[in-house]
Amino acid sequence: MRRSLSILLAVALVGCAEQLPTSPASTATPSMIVPQALKANLSSTSSVWSRQITGETGSGALYAFFVPANWNGDVVYYAHGIVDAALPIALPTGDGFPDVRDALGARGYAVAYSSFAENGWAVKDGVESTHKLRGLFNDKVGRPERSFLMGTSMGGLVAQSIAEKHKKQYDGTLAMCAPLGGAIEEVNYIANVRVLFDAMYPGVIPGDVLHVPAGIDLNTQVLGPAQAAVMANPTGLGIIARIGQTPLAGADGTELATSLLYAIAYDVRGIDDFLGRTHGHSMFDNSATVYAAAAPGLLPDAVVDAVNAGAGRFTATKDALRYLDRYYVPDGELDIPTLTLHTTRDPLVPFFHEASFAKLVSHEHDSRQLLQRSFDRYGHCAFSTTEMVDAFQDLARWAKTGLKPAA
Numbered sequence: 001m002r003r004s005l006s007i008l009l010a011v012a013l014v015g016c017a018e019q020l021p022t023s024p025a026s027t028a029t030p031s032m033i034v035p036q037a038l039k040a041n042l043s044s045t046s047s048v049w050s051r052q053i054t055g056e057t058g059s060g061a062l063y064a065f066f067v068p069a070n071w072n073g074d075v076v077y078y079a080h081g082i083v084d085a086a087l088p089i090a091l092p093t094g095d096g097f098p099d100v101r102d103a104l105g106a107r108g109y110a111v112a113y114s115s116f117a118e119n120g121w122a123v124k125d126g127v128e129s130t131h132k133l134r135g136l137f138n139d140k141v142g143r144p145e146r147s148f149l150m151g152t153s154m155g156g157l158v159a160q161s162i163a164e165k166h167k168k169q170y171d172g173t174l175a176m177c178a179p180l181g182g183a184i185e186e187v188n189y190i191a192n193v194r195v196l197f198d199a200m201y202p203g204v205i206p207g208d209v210l211h212v213p214a215g216i217d218l219n220t221q222v223l224g225p226a227q228a229a230v231m232a233n234p235t236g237l238g239i240i241a242r243i244g245q246t247p248l249a250g251a252d253g254t255e256l257a258t259s260l261l262y263a264i265a266y267d268v269r270g271i272d273d274f275l276g277r278t279h280g281h282s283m284f285d286n287s288a289t290v291y292a293a294a295a296p297g298l299l300p301d302a303v304v305d306a307v308n309a310g311a312g313r314f315t316a317t318k319d320a321l322r323y324l325d326r327y328y329v330p331d332g333e334l335d336i337p338t339l340t341l342h343t344t345r346d347p348l349v350p351f352f353h354e355a356s357f358a359k360l361v362s363h364e365h366d367s368r369q370l371l372q373r374s375f376d377r378y379g380h381c382a383f384s385t386t387e388m389v390d391a392f393q394d395l396a397r398w399a400k401t402g403l404k405p406a407a
Contacts, residue, residue, distance in 0.1 A: 048105040053140055054091075061129040062091050062115040065141055066101060072108030073145035074396065075137060077170075079130045079162075080113065081153030081177075081381065085120030085273040095152040099385040104392065110144065112137050120273035123183070123327040126158035131166060146171040146399060150392065152381050153177050153349060160338070161328045167335045172399040174392050176341040177381040179349045181356030182329030184283075184321065187274070189350055191284040191314075192245040193263035196291070199310040200236030201229040205264065208312060210275070210282055212268050222268050223261055230257050239303060244294040247352065249345040255378050259347035262380070266348065277327075278320035285316035332360030334369035337398040339405075341391055345378040371398075371405060 050069040056062050078101070080092035092115065101111045114129040116122045134147065147170045151159035156178020163173045179186040194209040204225050206213045216222065230237045234253060241248040241256050248263075250256035274283055291307050293299040338361075342354050354372050361370045373391065375383065394405040 046102040046105060048102060051141070055136075057114075057117070057129070057132060057136075059117040059125075059129065060089060061117040061125075061132075062089065063129075063133060063136060064091055064113060065133075065137055066105055066111045067141055068105040068108055068110065070108050071110055074108070074148065075110040075112055075141075075144040075146075076104055076148045076150050076392070077130055077133050077159075077162075078111060078113040079126055079149070079151035079155030079158040080116075081151075081155050082121065082270075083119040084269060085118075087119055089115050089117065089119065091115045095155075095381055096383070096385060096388070097152070100388050100392075103385055103389045107389070107393070109396075110137075110141065121154070121183070121270065121277065121327070123154065123158055123161065126155065127161045127165065127328075130158060131162050134169070146396075148392070148396065148399070149173040151175055151178060154179065156180065156340070157183070157328055157330075160330050163336060163338070164331055164333060167333075170336060172337040172339070172395045174339050174341070174388075174395050176383060176388065176391075177343065177346060177349055178340065179353050180330055180340065181353035181360075183324040183327060184329060185353065185356060186349065187283055187324060188286075189246065190263050190266050190270075192243075192286065192289075192291075193240065193248070193260065194267040195286060195311050195314075196240045196243060196246055196307065197226065197236075197260065197264060198312060199307060200240060201226070201233075204229045205268070209267055209284060210271060210314060212271055216268065218265060218268060223265060226261060226264055227257065230260065239299065239307065242293055242298040243304075243307065244292050245289065247294055247350060249347045249350060249378065251345060251378065255345060255347070259345075262347040278317075278323050281317040281320040282314055283316055283320035283324050284314050285321070286311065287313050287315045330357060330360055332357070332362075332364040332366065334361055334364070334366040336369065337395055337404070338370050339391055339395045339398075340370075340372045341375070341383060341387070342372070343375045343377050343379055343382050345376075346380050346382075347378070348380040368404070371407060373407060 048068045049066050051067040053065040081095050104111055112133045114133055116126045116129045118125050149159040149163055149170050156175030159173050160175050160180060163170055191209045205222050206216060237256055240246050248256045248259040250259050293304055342351055344351050361367055398405055
């Protein structure tokens with residue numbers, strides 16, 4: 001089986017459209033998997049803030065409130081992206097958020113956020129910790145006129161979950177680079193990439209999608225060998241990118257290879273955290289998956305057949321899938337203005353999440369409350385401060401006037 005697959009790999013992509021890697025993708029660990037410049041001390045030197053309040057909740061979550069001298073009465077509750085489960089709890093300074101925070105303060109908005117009480121796929125705790133800020137802010141600062149939710153990556157899913165679970169308590173949501181198609185779609189994408197990598201490059205990475213050896217070094221035992229294998233035989237990368245279940249983001253070979261490394265790193269660093277939340281039960285199921293080309297004619301039938309024959313197979317348990325559904329798959333019922341931002345070539349949270357979310361919302365007939373904006377570029381959460389602040393201001397005007405902004 002492996003031998004026939006390797007023979008097919010050698011000839012499958014003659015005349016392929018995209019360039020194969022001409023230079024090594026970076027072996028630096030993807031930014032969403034390792035420390036994002038996290039610090040416990042988050043005080044700002046910006047002159048816009050008249051009050052900076054920090055504290056800790058009974059659950060162990062840290063929080064910070066920033067109130068400008070010219071406070072307009074509105075507050076933004078921000079939820080941060082995923083943080084490596086092995087890191088200590090700390091207030092976030094990643095995602096480019098400190099600059100956004102200070103820019104919002106200069107425009108009169110108060111800002112509040114939490115570290116959450118735990119790291120990793122902390123959607124459940126993120127929802128509880130972020131929503132808890134509402135009562136704390138009312139007590140320590142005062143009751144705001146309007147309350148907005150903002151989040152990046154996993155934090156965008158947290159924000160959307162809060163908006164759906166606590167209807168009418170918030171006035172608008174800005175979700176950026178978020179897996180709004182839901183946790184199951186995101187896990188399936190990451191897991192399928194790992195499964196197909198192992199099929200294309202058997203034995204390169206220790207373990208498998210659900211089993212990571214203890215003490216494994218991400219750079220020397222995973223990313224380095226994976227990069228070397230792709231550079232030596234880029235045909236396998238091209239096949240993975242052409243399978244519908246693993247649509248690697250990229251306009252050229254280097255971007256595709258980088259996206260592959262992102263997914264592999266996410267699996268290796270994150271799978272134990274997920275399994276810890278599901279009592280060790282598998283949340284990934286490809287036992288009946290038929291891998292297929294993303295579009296007719298992209299791959300020879302014989303190659304697709306070999307991929308299906310060579311892919312490792314795994315079965316999920318119902319309780320583990322229920323966990324992912326609860327934390328979180330959006331229900332699509334939008335009661336407040338909701339604006340999303342996404343890059344078209346996101347290596348970690350694929351752009352297909354936007355179409356999935358739009359379908360959920362359309363099914364609930366709430367599309368009038370949804371505005372989606374995309375940026376034709378590569379990168380996860382690769383937005384400028386201006387783009388994020390402009391999007392928020394459009395959201396705030398929408399909430400205030402009822403007039404939906406232009407796309």
